[in-house]
Amino acid sequence: MEMPVPDSAVLARKARVVERLRGVLPADAVIDDPAETRAYECDALTAYRCPPMVAVLPATTEEVSDVLRICHEEGVPVVPRGSGTSLAGGALPTADCVILGVARMNDVLDTDYDNRIIRVQTGRTNLSVTGAVESDGFFYAPDPSSQLACAIAGNIAMNSGGAHCLKYGVTTNNLMGVTLVQMDGTVVEIGGGHLDAGGLDLLGVICGSEGQLGVVTEATLRILHKPEGARPVLMGFDSAEVAGACVADIIKAGVLPVAIEFMDKMLIEVCEDFAKADYPMCEALLIVEVEGSEAEINDQLALITAIAKRHNPVALRESASAEESLRIWAGRKAAFSAIGRVSDYMCLDGTIPVSELPFVLRRIGEMSEKYGLPVGNVFHAGDGNMHPLICYDANKPGDLEICEEFGAEVLKLCVEVGGCLTGEHGVGIEKRDLMTHQYAPADLEAQMAVKDVFDAKWLLNPAKVFPLAVSEPRRSVPLAAE
Amino acid sequence: MKMSTVKTENAVAEAVAAAQGPLVVRAGGTRAVGRPVAGETLDVSGLSGVTLYEPGALTIVAQAGTPLTEIEATLAAENQRLAFEPYDLTGLLGTTGATTIGGILATNASGPRRIQAGAARDFALGVRFVDGAGNIVKNGGRVMKNVTGYDLVKLMCGSWGTLGVLTEVSLKVLPSVEAVTTLVIPGRTPAQAVAAMSAALGSPYEVSGAAWIDGAVWLRLEGFARSVDYRATALQDLLRAHGEVTRDEQADWTRVRDAGPLHRSEAVWRVSVKPGDGPALIATLPEGCDTMMDWGGGLIWVGQSGGDAAATHGTVQGTVAAMGGHATLIKGPDTLRAAVPVFQPESPGVAALSTALRARFDPRGILNPGLMAA
Numbered sequence: 001m002e003m004p005v006p007d008s009a010v011l012a013r014k015a016r017v018v019e020r021l022r023g024v025l026p027a028d029a030v031i032d033d034p035a036e037t038r039a040y041e042c043d044a045l046t047a048y049r050c051p052p053m054v055a056v057l058p059a060t061t062e063e064v065s066d067v068l069r070i071c072h073e074e075g076v077p078v079v080p081r082g083s084g085t086s087l088a089g090g091a092l093p094t095a096d097c098v099i100l101g102v103a104r105m106n107d108v109l110d111t112d113y114d115n116r117i118i119r120v121q122t123g124r125t126n127l128s129v130t131g132a133v134e135s136d137g138f139f140y141a142p143d144p145s146s147q148l149a150c151a152i153a154g155n156i157a158m159n160s161g162g163a164h165c166l167k168y169g170v171t172t173n174n175l176m177g178v179t180l181v182q183m184d185g186t187v188v189e190i191g192g193g194h195l196d197a198g199g200l201d202l203l204g205v206i207c208g209s210e211g212q213l214g215v216v217t218e219a220t221l222r223i224l225h226k227p228e229g230a231r232p233v234l235m236g237f238d239s240a241e242v243a244g245a246c247v248a249d250i251i252k253a254g255v256l257p258v259a260i261e262f263m264d265k266m267l268i269e270v271c272e273d274f275a276k277a278d279y280p281m282c283e284a285l286l287i288v289e290v291e292g293s294e295a296e297i298n299d300q301l302a303l304i305t306a307i308a309k310r311h312n313p314v315a316l317r318e319s320a321s322a323e324e325s326l327r328i329w330a331g332r333k334a335a336f337s338a339i340g341r342v343s344d345y346m347c348l349d350g351t352i353p354v355s356e357l358p359f360v361l362r363r364i365g366e367m368s369e370k371y372g373l374p375v376g377n378v379f380h381a382g383d384g385n386m387h388p389l390i391c392y393d394a395n396k397p398g399d400l401e402i403c404e405e406f407g408a409e410v411l412k413l414c415v416e417v418g419g420c421l422t423g424e425h426g427v428g429i430e431k432r433d434l435m436t437h438q439y440a441p442a443d444l445e446a447q448m449a450v451k452d453v454f455d456a457k458w459l460l461n462p463a464k465v466f467p468l469a470v471s472e473p474r475r476s477v478p479l480a481a482e
Numbered sequence: 483m484k485m486s487t488v489k490t491e492n493a494v495a496e497a498v499a500a501a502q503g504p505l506v507v508r509a510g511g512t513r514a515v516g517r518p519v520a521g522e523t524l525d526v527s528g529l530s531g532v533t534l535y536e537p538g539a540l541t542i543v544a545q546a547g548t549p550l551t552e553i554e555a556t557l558a559a560e561n562q563r564l565a566f567e568p569y570d571l572t573g574l575l576g577t578t579g580a581t582t583i584g585g586i587l588a589t590n591a592s593g594p595r596r597i598q599a600g601a602a603r604d605f606a607l608g609v610r611f612v613d614g615a616g617n618i619v620k621n622g623g624r625v626m627k628n629v630t631g632y633d634l635v636k637l638m639c640g641s642w643g644t645l646g647v648l649t650e651v652s653l654k655v656l657p658s659v660e661a662v663t664t665l666v667i668p669g670r671t672p673a674q675a676v677a678a679m680s681a682a683l684g685s686p687y688e689v690s691g692a693a694w695i696d697g698a699v700w701l702r703l704e705g706f707a708r709s710v711d712y713r714a715t716a717l718q719d720l721l722r723a724h725g726e727v728t729r730d731e732q733a734d735w736t737r738v739r740d741a742g743p744l745h746r747s748e749a750v751w752r753v754s755v756k757p758g759d760g761p762a763l764i765a766t767l768p769e770g771c772d773t774m775m776d777w778g779g780g781l782i783w784v785g786q787s788g789g790d791a792a793a794t795h796g797t798v799q800g801t802v803a804a805m806g807g808h809a810t811l812i813k814g815p816d817t818l819r820a821a822v823p824v825f826q827p828e829s830p831g832v833a834a835l836s837t838a839l840r841a842r843f844d845p846r847g848i849l850n851p852g853l854m855a856a
Contacts, residue, residue: 112758113684114680114684114757114758115680115756115757115758115780116680116683116684117756137686138684158629159629159633161627165627169600169604170627172604172633172636173600173604186831187831188829188831188832188835189829189831189832190832192756192806192807193755193756193759193806193807194754194755194756194759194780194806194807194808195596195597195601195754195777195780195781196590196592196596196601196603196640196754196808197590197640197808198754198807198808198809198810198825198826198828199640199808199825199826199828199832199833199836199854199855200637200640200641200645200835200836200839200840200854201590201603201636201637201639201640201641202637202832202835202836203636204603204633204635204636204637204639205632205633205634205636205637207633207636208629208632208633209632209633225684225685225686226686227686228686248538248539249538251537251538251539251540251657252537252538252560253657254561254657254658254659254660255657255706256656256657292709293709293712293713293716295708295709295712296706296708296709296712299706299708299709300706351625351626351627351628352625353536353539353541353624353625354536354538354539355536355538355539380627383625383626383627384539384625384626384627385625385626385627418623418624418625419623419625420623420625420628420630421630422628422629422630423625423627423628423629424627424629425629426629427629427630427631431630435630435631438623438630438631439620439630439631440620442617442618442619443619443620443621443631444631445617446613446617446619446621446634446843447621447631447632447634449839449842449843450632450634450637450839450842451632452842453835453838453839453842454835465631465632
């Protein structure tokens with residue numbers, strides 16, 4: 001994956017930039033020793049690494065504003081970083097950049113149950129938002145698999161989803177307001193405790209903009225009362241086609257489960273080994289979860305299992321206890337780490353119309369043969385958000401390139417059948433050069449116009465999202481810094 | 483007034499590119515809202531029809547001028563619906579014509595279920611539009627999860643045709659429900675009403691509507707019949723301290739959705755604040771205003787007849803500016819709409835971004851110019 005050539009003029013100004021940053025931040029919040037900046041050389045897309053010029057760890061909105069103003073004046077690119085769990089390289093540095101980490105901003109600022117909102121600093125992890133309110137019966141709904149580690153800042157940047165978004169929506173549907181610091185240091189409040197925008201929906205375009213429009217330091221999030229109970233049911237089928245047909249029938253029947261997850265045989269095996277959830281061994285496993293009171297759960301599961309039985313399942317088992325439910329979900333949420341124990345892998349996340357699932361899974365199987373790399377599938381079946389995991393050997397020369405070629409072919413297929421390149425992980429650098437398969441030049445131009453408005457010098461995370469050749473004229477404008 | 487009627491996306495692009503002056507973009511023409519715009523009317527109601535509907539994938543794609551009634555009939559045949567419950571302004575504004583799906587998204591028109599299910603913008607999966615230079619642009623798609631590039635779909639929703647002319651939209655739909663019931667608590671003050679609604683919305687019982695109308699609290703429950711019965715009983719128990727709670731199987735939620743009690747008011751405002759701020763906003767209104775609340779107190783409809791509407795407008799927007807939120811003059815004489823900021827004035831930082839975005843998407847300033855902000 002190509003990255004822009006570091007700007008030698010910026011590198012030459014390193015000492016001055018560091019000195020100015022030390023003027024506005026505590027000494028331990030400015031990291032410029034190459035031995036220490038290496039800690040920020042990559043995110044969860046570990047195939048690509050590059051230590052930044054400097055890393056800073058501001059603790060307040062004011063400090064973030066000072067950092068950005070200085071970098072703006074000095075013409076230094078800034079790469080914002082949440083917890084560094086991006087699978088798309090969203091937080092990958094360039095050698096001439098300042099990494100702006102939000103890890104020190106993790107306070108809960110206000111909890112308001114009457115209005116069902118919580119205000120947090122965005123370095124707070126996803127799961128600890130729920131942690132702050134669950135003793136009072138509330139939770140924050142979006143639940144990416146990395147929720148133990150990932151930061152709200154990154155969730156907002158990537159518009160993260162999760163297993164339960166079939167019912168509760170993704171980040172953008174649960175985000176009500178932000179404090180945004182623009183690249184020139186300007187601080188703006190957008191949204192808040194009320195619903196919807198009075199003017200243009202800036203919040204909607206900021207969410208999912210991959211840290212290219214500003215740095216979000218505080219966020220108002222919607223919280224909900226927890227359901228009375230929840231229970232997953234496991235359904236095994238002898239083919240992905242049958243599992244896919246079952247999913248469509250469940251949805252058409254008017255019952256909307258809170259989650260419908262799919263795993264193929266390879267993932268069942270590695271997840272079972274990892275979580276000991278007693279998953280049935282089969283070609284295609286669905287985890288379907290419903291919520292409500294005991295009676296409501298029973299009613300919904302009766303309807304769902306009746307539909308499943310029409311598709312001749314090879315296994316059909318309701319969770320018998322809260323403890324078993326936890327194991328079932330622990331296995332699913334650990335899928336990436338479980339496969340990571342047995343192989344290097346690249347995780348894709350194209351989304352397709354649900355009706356195309358059997359066809360696309362079959363094509364992925366054929367591509368696996370062609371490229372000679374094994375692939376496992378685990379994904380959110382209810383909304384068509386796939387997660388093919390392509391296994392490769394990072395120590396084998398050329399294997400990564402074959403894997404990337406394979407991945408690109410899968411993502412192009414997703415677009416061809418009416419879907420998209422990424423459903424919840426973001427474009428980052430990983431899918432940057434495929435954007436032209438989904439979008440025509442005018443479509444990309446409209447998106448880049450938004451970045452022009454928020455960050456005219458293209459200093460915020462500039463080498464992401466848009467193909468380098470497409471963004472090049474904007475990134476190469478001579479900077480004013482002397 | 484000149485008027486051009488177009489039937490295809492390419493014709494929209496040609497008409498916009500060839501425009502010599504301001505265009506008034508319209509389809510059904512049911513929403514005479516905003517600062518009045520003088521210009522040639524661009525009628526896009528000819529772009530009509532459902533182009534794709536996949537019930538098993540919960541998605542529908544339609545041309546922007548498709549009447550809402552046609553979308554709803556198509557969905558009803560498969561026992562599905564638009565969950566955000568779009569409102570209809572014809573009764574309030576005295577307009578005729580057919581509400582279109584493009585108009586609904588362009589104005590982010592969401593009804594009582596917004597508080598549980600989300601707004602129009604939350605169900606919009608993809609758009610095609612023509613920008614102010616005549617370029618055809620697409621964003622998003624027809625799948626339920628999509629973070630490929632920036633979300634211009636949200637930006638287009640609620641932009642009132644000032645960033646682009648919508649030509650096609652794709653939407654997420656949801657199953658219809660088997661049963662509906664409404665719990666009613668009569669005779670509540672605004673503060674008592676918000677307390678009861680907050681208790682209900684903070685419960686696990688999935689309240690899909692929480693309104694204060696004609697002095698009564700209405701709480702809606704929907705779903706499978708047994709589940710609705712169970713939750714209605716549980717919620718009645720929970721709310722016992724808030725007054726006498728009865729069940730009403732006939733409650734007409736379109737009155738809440740379309741601000742039914744205010745149809746005769748000469749001036750009407752639609753105000754969004756934090757639910758807990760609803761009663762304080764109502765307390766600042768002059769004598770003689772009629773009010774109702776939706777969204778648990780977070781949406782306040784204010785109606786006034788015969789008073790000083792310009793003064794009330796200033797009071798409402800001033801109060802909202804201090805508490806956080808926004809107030810829009812939805813109905814009022816043209817003279818009033820021309821004289822006051824119809825939409826809530828934005829903070830300088832936000833206004834600068836909005837103005838710059840409009841200048842990029844509509845460089846000649848010809849798409850509904852001034853409708854949202856002068």
